[in-house]
Amino acid sequence: MSVLTKQEELDIVVVSSKGQVVIPIAIRKKLNIEPKTKLLVYGHKDGLIMKKIKAIDSAEDLKRLYKEIDARIDRYGELSDEEIDEIIQKHRKHVAQ
Numbered sequence: 001m002s003v004l005t006k007q008e009e010l011d012i013v014v015v016s017s018k019g020q021v022v023i024p025i026a027i028r029k030k031l032n033i034e035p036k037t038k039l040l041v042y043g044h045k046d047g048l049i050m051k052k053i054k055a056i057d058s059a060e061d062l063k064r065l066y067k068e069i070d071a072r073i074d075r076y077g078e079l080s081d082e083e084i085d086e087i088i089q090k091h092r093k094h095v096a097q
């Protein structure tokens with residue numbers, strides 16, 4: 001079974017001396033990859049995988065996190081460092097999805 005669909009075509013790109021590659025325009029358009037788009041990059045076997053990720057507004061994200069922690073404190077009283085760390089870890093997992 002082929003991984004490519006009939007509409008997809010293969011392109012060859014060249015790595016520059018700085019390790020840069022140009023993503024072909026058809027792929028950029030299809031995936032809405034614009035300047036400043038964040039990509040997760042990792043090696044897998046003998047390949048390279050790039051995945052578009054959401055850019056997060058750090059200030060707004062931090063406000064949401066503080067609001068969540070404040071709500072827990074209002075409901076249950078003071079929280080331990082471990083409880084706060086657990087909230088932060090859950091928040092990070094949620095944001096990463």
